[in-house]
Amino acid sequence: MKTPPVVHGSFTIERTYKASPARVYAAWSDLETKAQWFLGPPDRWTLVKRELDFRVGGQEQLHGQFGGKHSTVFTARYHDILPNERMVYAYDMHVGDKHLSVSLATVELHATKEGGTRMVFTEQAAFLDGEDGTRSREEGTAVHFDRLALVLEASHDIVSSRAFDAPRARVYEAFSDPEQLTLWWGPQGSTNTFEQFELRPGGKWRFTMQSAEGARYAMDKEFIEVVPERSVVIQHHQRTHHFVMRLDFADEGEGTRLTWRMRFESKDEVEKVRGFVEAANEQNFDRLAAHLGSRLRAALP
Numbered sequence: 001m002k003t004p005p006v007v008h009g010s011f012t013i014e015r016t017y018k019a020s021p022a023r024v025y026a027a028w029s030d031l032e033t034k035a036q037w038f039l040g041p042p043d044r045w046t047l048v049k050r051e052l053d054f055r056v057g058g059q060e061q062l063h064g065q066f067g068g069k070h071s072t073v074f075t076a077r078y079h080d081i082l083p084n085e086r087m088v089y090a091y092d093m094h095v096g097d098k099h100l101s102v103s104l105a106t107v108e109l110h111a112t113k114e115g116g117t118r119m120v121f122t123e124q125a126a127f128l129d130g131e132d133g134t135r136s137r138e139e140g141t142a143v144h145f146d147r148l149a150l151v152l153e154a155s156h157d158i159v160s161s162r163a164f165d166a167p168r169a170r171v172y173e174a175f176s177d178p179e180q181l182t183l184w185w186g187p188q189g190s191t192n193t194f195e196q197f198e199l200r201p202g203g204k205w206r207f208t209m210q211s212a213e214g215a216r217y218a219m220d221k222e223f224i225e226v227v228p229e230r231s232v233v234i235q236h237h238q239r240t241h242h243f244v245m246r247l248d249f250a251d252e253g254e255g256t257r258l259t260w261r262m263r264f265e266s267k268d269e270v271e272k273v274r275g276f277v278e279a280a281n282e283q284n285f286d287r288l289a290a291h292l293g294s295r296l297r298a299a300l301p
Contacts, residue, residue: 014121022160023117027152037150047063048064057079061076073092073093076089090104100133101126107119156266157261160285161258162257164257187284189211192209206220231246
């Protein structure tokens with residue numbers, strides 16, 4: 001049997017989204033968000049397995065099945081990641097028992113003057129079955145990106161994520177120990193006075209946060225779920241707005257990825273605070289990174 005020739009193809013797709021680069025990046029890097037738009041046709045495709053290890057050297061897999069007949073397996077490895085700016089990954093596509101293609105994909109995120117994002121996706125593919133699948137691949141990819149636009153438009157979530165150069169137990173301890181937590185919780189310049197910190201399901205977390213400008217805010221939270229070193233779910237009770245916040249602690253190489261997902265009751269509510277909260281979360285992560293670094297330096301002989 002003659003071996004089919006390799007057919008090369010490439011294409012570029014551009015999309016402009018009414019969302020910041022940080023939000024678009026989160027839609028690629030957060031498993032729960034990506035699961036809403038990166039999938040097969042919902043009417044005839046079912047999920048078998050989904051995994052996402054979003055780091056340089058990390059792998060992603062999406063395994064699905066069409067009508068119980070043949071499977072599709074997307075397997076990727078990330079080679080370059082610049083948060084909120086760029087992702088480069090190589091992926092294999094299998095359909096049934098056929099190794100269909102090998103591709104190199106680049107995702108570039110550019111902030112627009114209007115506060116949105118121009119996303120440029122470029123794929124260079126080698127089709128191994130002797131047929132040029134470029135047009136079909138481009139059309140299928142475009143459908144994903146149309147679905148991504150709908151997810152960004154309808155989202156009630158604010159997702160912030162960062163990798164820290166410390167083991168998971170150490171990062172979790174920085175949150176679970178109230179003496180440490182008071183040192184880094186909140187935006188730059190803020191301070192905290194804790195009245196209650198009961199880290200257990202049903203436990204209360206009440207404290208007063210003072211901003212760098214001197215404004216004081218009474219915080220009332222309740223712990224809904226606590227899985228030590230894995231996840232914490234918090235209900236935020238506030239007269240002005242309500243949200244549920246989930247903290248996930250995951251191994252990433254020798255370090256830890258901490259992901260915060262804040263889910264508000266409505267899109268209108270989340271849009272009122274999105275700009276401030278996204279910036280504040282990044283400042284919070286900066287403070288946590290500095291705290292972890294200072295603890296590490298103090299432990300050195």
